[in-house]
Amino acid sequence: MSTITTRDGTEIYYKDWGSKDAQPIVFHHGWPLSADDWDNQMLFFLEQGYRVIAHDRRGHGRSTQTATGNEMDTYAADVAELAAALDLTNAVHIGHSTGGGEVAHYVARAEPGRVAKAVLIGAVPPVMVKSETNPGGLPIEVFDGFRAALVANRAQFYIDVPTGPFYGFNRAGASVSQGAIDNWWRQGMMGGAKAHYDCIKAFSETDFTEDLKAIDVPVLILHGDDDQIVPIADSALLAAKLVKHGTLKIYEGLPHGMCTTHPDIINPDLLAFIKG
Template sequence: MPYIDISKSTLGSLRLHYQDFGQGRPVVLIHGWPLSGRSWEPQVAELVDAGFRVITYDRRGFGASSQPWSGYDYDTLAQDLHELMTELSLQDATLVGFSMGGGEVARYFGMYGSKFIRSAVFAAAVTPYLFKASGNSEGAVSDKDVEKKQASVLADRLGFLEDFTQKFFSDASGKLLVSESQRAYAKMIAAFASPKGTYDCISAFSKTDFRADLEKIDVPTLVIHGDSDQIVPIEVSGARTHKAIKNCELHVIKNGPHGCNLSHAKEFNSALIAFLKAH
């Protein structure tokens, strides 16, 4: 399996696993929490067939990447993405961030700008700022929410993942919109993630403020979000991200749950590919 070594790691050997398919303009797919690059399976083949070079990678702590004890803050995660971009000599690329991965897209722009970036996509993303804090009354996540989720991960991580993956793929009525086999597969992917990384990322995606990062995005951008997302509701995330970025399009998937890239793969892929071809 292909890996890159993280050169700036102070934790000893640290490697990121990635996959690289197709030819054409590069599209980098950044997965959500607590999954891996495997969660992009419904998108990869169609993007390659549409004429794009598709790169997926596993965030540190997840999938087949190294599982260090630390480094799950967004500055470090964006630095990992930058090292991948540099190692693969990616230019004129589109960054596509799902859920937690949307934060990496935003922070990448905040730290490195758009020199190598053609466009950006935020899919069911955690941007701009989920935490309910002073100056962010539109946030929906409290300290108690974060502590409760972290406590559940510590007490029974597999039990937490059972409930989480159910909600991940269900609409507002609680109806599961993918097969039970697909839900179980997502749980299996998440089960082999770093317990420490799984725990630490909860605070990262819940409490990181990406508003200043979004202001630096100066390339065509697409927001894709389901209007039945029970994990990251569109009202506190996708709708606000759309308003915060200039030259930004919004595609709302009707009755789409959080995992809309799987439950509504045909619509998701159509909107994504149309955007890529237009920009």
């Protein structure tokens, strides 16, 4: 397997396909998944002539099942180490859900020349949890419920999420894919319970407001208006107002996991932005 070892001894697994001379596209997955969640997009952009890279966040997939460092500062530092190890320049960083937070946190801190553009898809920024300064957020009890379900029966929780709200399979008339549900469960159960538990705090309570303001490259923000995991009103609609060079595209009726359910719609829009 291809891995790098970070400064704290964590092994980060990654895939790296395509010519090393091609423009790199780096994919950042959501919680509690892995690089495998990007298979469709990686194959699509490989065919378009790009170098495609996806890593398993620490504690997820094939990376070390870490007990510590499961927060955004370390996630972004891991990405910086991966970018340096692979000597990535002029890269496009695409993040879904938690991965969108990772992208914002990394891109705001990236070395000059490393990043050309960024894409946030169904992403958690600016901040998910409700507070006095974020009255439209989700109550902390929602995330406490996630933690309780993970502790009680992680395997069942990781069936319930994709079967229901993640892909919108709980909506009337939805075209349900058992393969997508099984693949979500497979990816989730590969990771570490402690890291996944910690990551709930990382994706729900990290405030990415200053990250979004600091990003100087073009940012594409994609969100389904039927996203039941990261509600659009308190995420994409706010994030689009904070970035300097942002483009917002809203997809009517599409769910949180729309890269899996509707790649025929999402992939061409990603390609147009990267080429544009």
